[in-house]
Amino acid sequence: MNLDVAFSPLIPLWALLALAAAGAVVAALCVLGRTRGAWLRAGAIACLLLALANPSFTREDREPLTNILPVVVDRSGSQTLDQRKAQTDEVREQLEARLQGLKNTEVRWIEAGQDGTASDGTELFAALRNGLADVPPERVSGAIFVTDGVIHDVPPGARDLGFAAPVHGLITGRPDERDRxxxxxxxxxxxxxxxxxxxxxxxxxxxxxxxxxxxxxxxxxxxxxxxxxxxxxxxxxxxxxxxxxxxxxxxxxxxxxxxxxxxxxxxxxxxxxxxxEKLRVLLVSGEPHAGERTWRNLLKADASVDLVHFTILRPPEKQDGTPINELSLIAFPTRELFSQKINEFDLIIFDRYARQGILPIVYFDNIARYVRDGGAVLVAGGPDYSEPGSLYETPLANVLPAEPMGGVVERPFKAELSAVGKKHPVTRGLPGSEQNPPAWAPWFRMVDSRLREGEAVMQGPDERPLLVLAREEKGRVALLLSDHAWLWARGFDGGGPHVDLLRRLSHWLMKEPDLEEEALRAKATGKTITLERQTLKDEAAPVTVTLPGGTVRDVQLTQAEPGLWRGTLETPELGLHRASDGTFSTLVNVGPPNPREFTEVASTDKRLASLATATGGSTRRVEPEPGAELAVPRIVPVSAGARAFGADWIGVREADASVVRGIGILPVFAGILGLLLLVGAFAATWAREGR
Known part of the structure; x- marks a missing residue:
């Protein structure tokens, strides 16, 4: 029970202070003038002022609250090393036994970093704040940490803790650990x-x-x-x-x-x-035609492409008598493009180009060599591919995947995906291809040809090859055997997916990794690894994943869509994972590339020492010498300000927290008692002055 005096003035405070000043002046004059009954008069004035101040006795009935003692147990990744986990479990067991005898104390066990792989390091004090979120600071009697000392969120000072009580650290691990x-x-x-x-x-x-x-x-x-x-x-x-x-x-x-x-x-x-860097593309149009600007517009719209475009407007055989010095056309820089700077291009496109005496035969040898050394060529052909002067009549034929049969199919038809095309990333899932026939505008002309090598991913009437993709040593070649793709671009009869098709085609030629037809990919979302096997085959082999710690897991893949197989793996570890199916391999990182938790793993008492000292606590190793028995200290309650640790004990503060259960108020100058005090004071003054 607490007894206090409270005041509730009956008049404003400024008026009460003014009356008190006036009363003090009157009382002082009476005392200094030795007026009869001066002291009695001063007492009467004081009683009147007290009555106006309305004092009262307040009694509070309080019930003491239990102390809260948090014990934070470090379960982070570094605590799984060596014998630390066993040490931690044994320390907790001994602490549970010793804390049972601590009176008027509620122990809160807080497990921090239970997954053992905290990506941002060991954050024990964040766990402590969460565990004490509903506890007033005055009820906290201390904090005990069971940890290896590798803590990444130690507050800079005791004021940042949020409570005033000793902090103790029980450090696991060995003092002689080696680490590189x-x-x-x-x-x-x-x-x-x-x-x-x-x-x-x-x-x-x-x-x-x-x-x-x-x-x-x-x-x-x-x-x-x-x-x-x-x-x-x-x-x-x-x-x-x-x-x-x-x-x-x-x-x-x-x-x-x-x-x-x-x-x-x-x-x-x-x-x-x-x-x-900017992908350099050389586009050579053999002649002006309705679809000439389709390729140009597509490539110019791609910010990552640096396009060089030439159109042959006046071949050598076209002689109209105009003097050369009056022509505004520039000469086709064949030597610079196809001899000196050919290797600077990532892709060369021949759009309806026929041999017209512009390029010497030796330059076609250069182009074929450029492909074999890792370059890429796309031929978008029309009737020119099957007529005399075709590119197939040059040394470039050695790398072209389809041979013209000498004819042109000229009738309406709808391009369709072949069985391989439904699996190939260049053509798989093109908008409208899910219907049969595809919901695309018809084309009206294609070159009749015979597949020599590579894969026909699109086909025309009677399953003739329409779009052929092939690899030639280190390079790649694509052959589009129709010059009517521009009908899709113009929106004729609903158009078609010309942007998707032509962009994918050009980027496959330039070796975009996402468009590889045979590849193993992996990506991580949280701790889930998703494995994807892109293949043109009818099945995909299981994938073996090697975890950072050396553990090996096998993952079975299931077909998600034609040509694409998927599987998932829940990994318990952070770091770089290796995946392989025996043919392809890839890497995927789970979490941050270098988890902070494992950057420094040697146990230490230094990180927690300054905070423990500032709060009156201590840090000590539970294994003072290698192989020695764990030294878990006794828990002793201490008063505020007293020393909180010794050789074999640590102290927790006895918190002085309570809750009010009842309040009693007794006014001093209210009722008969106040009236008697005032009347008695003034009566005594009157009686003394009347003598």
Whole structure:
């Protein structure tokens, strides 16, 4: 029970203060003038002022509240290393037994990082705040942390805790642990395909017997590309080539130091997104025709394409007597394009081009060699492909996948996907292809030809090849055997998916990874890995996934759509995963490339020490010596301000928190008592002055 005095003035406070000042002046004059009954008069004035102040006695009936003691148990990834998990379990068991005898205390057990793979590191204090969200600060008697000391959200000071009570740390792990880790100092996010990027790193070591140069293996997409040595503690840089568009995974792996607590952090991963420079495309139109601008408009609309377009308006055989110096046409720079700078182009397109004496035969040899060395050629042919002067009558025929039969089919027909075309990423799922026949406008002309190699992904009447795709050594060739694709672009009879088709076709030729017909891909969403096998075959082999820790999982794939097989894997680990089906392999990273949780894993009491000292708490290892029994301290209640730790004990503050159950109020100058006090004071003054 608490007893207090409260005031509830009957008049405004300023008026009460004014009367008090006036009364003090009157009382002082009476006392200084030695007036008879001066002190009695002063007492009467004081009683009157007290009556106006309306004092009352307040009694509170309070019920004490229990103390709240949070115990935060670290279950993060680093706690799974060595014997830490067993130590943590044993410490918790002993603490449960010792805390049962702590009176007037409610123990809250808070498990932090139960999945063991926190992507942002070990955040024990965030878990502590969540666990105490409904608890007033004055009820918290302290906090005990069972952890390896690798904590990434330790508050900078005691004021940031949110309560005033001692913090204690019970540190798991061994004091003599060895660890070697690779820390990145320069990790670029993007790189130009075909160029190099600089990656910086530093080898850091903990433990005795280290300090010698460390062998480092550098890998790109799982394949070793270099071996170097690095001195511990010194920054090292290397230049790595960016070989392809999309993510290039650069791995830096340090040699095992021997007897390390873990080798997970011996490897660092740098994902570099490969970005192409402007794709250079050479478009050669053999003559003006209705569909000439279809290719030009499509390629010019693509911001990633740098287009060079030539149209043959005046072939050599066209002689009309106009003097050369009066022509505004420029000469076709054949030597520069097809001899000196041919390898600068990513794609060469011949649109209705026939041999007209413009290109010497030797240049067609150059083009065929350009394809075999990794270039790409697209021939969009019309009647010119089957007539005398066809490109098939040049050395380029050695890489062209279809042979003209000498005729042209001229009747309405609808282009259809072949069995292979329904699986190929260039044509699979084209809008309207799900219907039979496809909901596309008809074409009216195509070249009659015979498939020589490659795959016919689209076909015309009587299953004649219409669009043929082929690989020639390192390069690629596509042959479109109709010049009526422009009808789709003009919207004739509803049009067709010309943008999707022609864009996919050109990007397949330029080796866009997403359009590969045989590929294994993997992507991660959270901890779910989705595997995709693109293939033209009728089945897909199981995929073997190797987790960062070395565990191997097999994933069966099921057909999601023609040519595309999928499977999923729930992984318990963060880091770089390797997937392979025996033919293709790929990498996928789950979570951040280098999880903060495993950057530094050696147990330490330093991170928590300053905060524990500032709150009056302590940190201590539960295994003082290797192999010794765990030293779990006793829990002792202490008063506020008292020392909170000793050699074999730690203290928790006795919180002085309570809740009000009842209130009693007794006014002093109310009723008969107040009236008697006032009348008595003034009566005594009158009686003394009347003598």
């Amino acid at each position: 880790r690779v820390a990145l100092t320069l990790a670029p996010r993007f790189g130009i395909v075909g160029q190099t990027q600089t990656v910086g790193f530093k080898v850091e070591e903990t433990g005795a017997g280290l300090g010698r140069p460390v062998p480092i293996v550098v890998r790109r997409d799982g394949e070793e590309i270099e071996r170097i040595e690095a001195l511990p503690g010194q920054s090292t840089t290397i230049d790595v080539p960016v070989s392809h568009p999309g993510v290039n995974y650069i791995e830096l792996e340090a040699e095992d130091a021997g007897q390390e607590i873990t080798t997970v952090n011996n490897r660092a991963v740098v994902p570099i997104d490969g970005v192409r």
